[in-house]
Amino acid sequence: xxxxxxxxxxxxxxxxxxxxxxxxxxxxxxxxxxxxxxxxxxxxxxxxxxxxxxxxxxxxxxxxxxxxxxxxxxxxxxxxxxxxxxxxxxxxxxxxxxxxxxxxxxxxxxxxxxxx
Amino acid sequence: xxxxxxxxxxxxxxxxxxxxxxxxxxxxxxxxxxxxxxxxxxxxxxxxxxxxxxxxxxxxxxxxxxxxxxxxxxxxxxxxxxxxxxxxxxxxxxxxxxxxxxxxxxxxxxxxxxxx
Numbered sequence: 001x002x003x004x005x006x007x008x009x010x011x012x013x014x015x016x017x018x019x020x021x022x023x024x025x026x027x028x029x030x031x032x033x034x035x036x037x038x039x040x041x042x043x044x045x046x047x048x049x050x051x052x053x054x055x056x057x058x059x060x061x062x063x064x065x066x067x068x069x070x071x072x073x074x075x076x077x078x079x080x081x082x083x084x085x086x087x088x089x090x091x092x093x094x095x096x097x098x099x100x101x102x103x104x105x106x107x108x109x110x111x112x113x114x115x116x
Numbered sequence: 117x118x119x120x121x122x123x124x125x126x127x128x129x130x131x132x133x134x135x136x137x138x139x140x141x142x143x144x145x146x147x148x149x150x151x152x153x154x155x156x157x158x159x160x161x162x163x164x165x166x167x168x169x170x171x172x173x174x175x176x177x178x179x180x181x182x183x184x185x186x187x188x189x190x191x192x193x194x195x196x197x198x199x200x201x202x203x204x205x206x207x208x209x210x211x212x213x214x215x216x217x218x219x220x221x222x223x224x225x226x227x228x229x230x231x232x
Contacts, residue, residue, distance in 0.1 A: 003160075031218065043207065045219035056217055091161060095218070103211070103218055107153070107161035 002027065004108035006092050012114045018080040021111045025074070025094030031055075032075050033095075033105060034067060038088035049075060082115045089113070118143045120210050129198055130231050132207035137193040137226045139208030145169075150184065150191045151209040151220065161207065167191065198230045 005024045013019050025032045034046040046065070047057040053070035060067070064083070069075040079086055089112050093105040119142040129135045141150065152164040166174065167184050175182050177197045195202055205227045209220040 032219075033218070035220070035222075042224050043209075043220075043222040045221075048218055056219060061217065089159070093161075103149075104151070104163055104166050105218075105220060106163055109158065109160040112159075 003095050004092055004106055006090075006108040006111050008111060010112045010114075011034055012116065013082055014116050016081045018078065019080075019090075019113060021077045021090055021113070022071055023075045023077070023092030023108060024095075026090070026106060028096065029094035029106075029111065030072070031095040031098040031103070031105075032069060033093040034075070034077055035059075035091040035093065035107075036088050037091070038085065041088075043091065046077075079113075082113075084115050087113055087115045118145075118212055118221040120208050120221050120223035122206075122208055122226050122231050124226045125224070126227040126229070128229045128231065131200060132197050133230075134194060135197050135198050135228065135230075137195075137208075137228065138207075138222060139189065139193065139204050141208070141210045143212050144209060145212040146214045149174070150193075151211070152182065153207045153209065155205040155225070157209065158201050164193075175181045176232060180190050195228075198228075200230050200232050203228060203230045 007022045023099040026037045030051050032049040035043050037043045048055045049069045052069050066078045080085050089110040091110045095105045121140045148169045150167045153161045181194045183192045206227045207225045208223045211220050
């Protein structure tokens with residue numbers, strides 16, 4: 001079974017440009033999460049989808065970030081316009097339907113974003 | 117609010133030594149889940165273990181063992197007879213409750229270097 005995949009693995013853009021990150025969850029997982037780790041900081045939660053619906057977007061830093069999950073399959077995270085402080089590693093995770101003890105989040109390899 | 121503290125930023129040991137990674141958590145919830153993830157040099161976060169707040173049994177998996185103590189709010193991770201392949205960054209994480217909110221709160225990670 002394929003794990004969580006993310007594309008691209010690295011992205012280098014200039015300040016003010018737009019970048020779109022993609023995440024493909026484990027097949028059949030209804031829950032999809034985005035996290036990020038900026039340099040020297042902890043991994044921080046951004047948002048949580050249940051199928052195509054945003055269940056929790058309390059961690060989204062500002063309105064320059066837009067996440068979508070059309071059709072409840074893969075998800076995209078767009079940053080527009082990118083700022084220097086957006087540099088970091090963006091992780092995606094997924095977990096199967098259900099809560100409690102069944103909710104273990106499996107992470108992808110991350111996308112390293114560098115804003116120059 | 118929840119908090120996870122991994123006071124050890126970096127640990128260096130020689131192969132075959134035992135090493136313990138500390139994790140202290142804070143939460144007011146009575147139901148919560150604790151996790152350990154490993155981040156090898158390749159970058160992905162690899163799930164190691166999940167413990168529920170109502171199950172304080174320690175767990176052993178091969179060379180890995182976990183000591184969960186609610187009295188001290190700690191969930192420490194011990195690697196016995198460490199190997200070079202254990203070199204990685206290890207993250208402890210916390211999720212509270214059994215509700216729709218599933219965000220993980222991460223510690224800052226402990227970098228383990230195992231020297232041959």
